[in-house]
Amino acid sequence: MKIAVVSGKGGVGKSSISTSLAKLFSKDFNIVALDCDVDAPNFNLMFDVKDKRLLEIIYREVYKINNNCIKCGKCLEICQFDAIEDFKINPILCEGCGACELICEFNAVEPIKRESGYIYEGFVGFPLIWGELEVGESGSGNIIEHIKRHAKKHNAEVEIIDGPPGIGCPLISTVKDVDLAICIVEPTKSSVNDCLRLIDTLKFFNVESLIIENKKGMNNIQYPFKIFHSIPFDLDVPKLIANKILLCDSNSKVSESIKELYEKLKEFI
Ligand code: SF4
Ligand code: SF4
Structure with a gap:
């Protein structure tokens, strides 16, 4: 129950x-x-758990801009979450929608994993x-x-x-x-x-x-x-x-x- x-x-x-x-x-x-x-x-x-054990790290997908970027600005325009500033993606603001990767013609945007939470166990x-x-x-x-x-x-x-x-x-x-x-x-x-x-x-x-x-x-x-x-x-x-x-x-x-x-x-x- x-x-x-x-x-x-x-x-x-x-x-x-x-x-x-x-x-x-x-x-x-x-x-x-x-x-x-x-x-x-x-x-x-x-x-007062003393012996906590990490069971799992939870990840989510965000994006980053790599060295292929020619600073055309298209990704800044399309991002609905204001997550891109100075051609860098703020991973906290990035919602992982992937629009920037789709619009970029220079393979300059790539997905990365970000730790978003942890699961622990104790007895x-x-x-x-x-x-x-x-x-x-x-x-x-x-x-x-x-x-x-x-x-x-x-x-x-x-x-x-x-x-x-x-x-x-x-x-x-x-x-x-x-x-x-x-x-x-x-x-x-x-x-x-x-x-x-x-x-x-x-x-x-x-x-x-x-x-x-x-x-x-x-x-x-x-x-x-x-x-x-x-x-x-x-x-x-x-x-x-x-x-x-x-x-x-x-x-x-x-x-x-x-x-x-x-x-x-x-x-x-
Ligand atoms: S769309 Fe691609 S090339 Fe253009 S600014 Fe964004 S990452 Fe750089
Ligand atoms: S994945 Fe979406 S939210 Fe994240 S930077 Fe790209 S367009 Fe913005």
């Missing part, structure tokens, strides 16, 4: 909840954890696979596809996926084939609004969703959707996270609440 922990916006406690759920699930099930928040992966930091009592996007690169969705492919090899009973915040391409790559999405919301207007958009996105992909309120009591708010479980607001949580203490391992009311949530989620397996 594939379970994704997602949120309509960042900063609502998604990763601190998903790390705890991964650990709790690992006690009863054969699991693999996936960190698909490839712009800001932090599962490995929370679990934290269970396998953890995560991706990291190279600085300045787009293409998170592609990196996520590779993470999922590596996770599949473990043939785990349960996959716990820490998804990216928002409703864009990385979120869609993460949730399109999961069995259950756990949506984290906090009692603020912006979080509720973003959660509504997230729920619509999940509905579109026919993914069952459960809404978990985090930081209950921080603010009074009426939710326009059903809350499956609430985790109380606790001022000690930032300190626990800073000290890399998983919420489920702490001596706090948050810990008890996450364990209750886990017991409820087990019913879905």
Whole structure:
């Protein structure tokens, strides 16, 4: 079973909840954890992975101008991404469309491979696979596809996926084939609004969703959707996270609440 922990916006406690759920699930099930928040992966930091192993480098095709160039300027005119300046191609801006290669009559443009991301694996009592996007690169969705492919090899009973915040391409790559999405919301207007958009996105992909309120009591708010479980607001949580203490391992009311949530989620397996 594939379970994704997602949120309509960042900063609502998604990763601190998903790390705890991964650990709790690992006690009863054969699991693999996936960190698909490839712009800001932090599962490995929370679990303090020491033995990370590079599984794969992801490349994309960009172009470069070679010494055959006579500076006719045709490629500058055709590039829709302003990626060519002073007859040099900026690999970060180059989208790899190949138009410059097609228009050049002097064989002066050639494709090259550029590293766009990396897939890593660590063992934290269970396998953890995560991706990291190279600085300045787009293409998170592609990196996520590779993470999922590596996770599949473990043939785990349960996959716990820490998804990216928002409703864009990385979120869609993460949730399109999961069995259950756990949506984290906090009692603020912006979080509720973003959660509504997230729920619509999940509905579109026919993914069952459960809404978990985090930081209950921080603010009074009426939710326009059903809350499956609430985790109380606790001022000690930032300190626990800073000290890399998983919420489920702490001596706090948050810990008890996450364990209750886990017991409820087990019913879905
Ligand atoms: S089209 Fe070819 S020859 Fe002309 S400027 Fe571009 S690379 Fe140089
Ligand atoms: S491949 Fe496309 S985006 Fe890249 S420099 Fe050439 S025309 Fe521009």
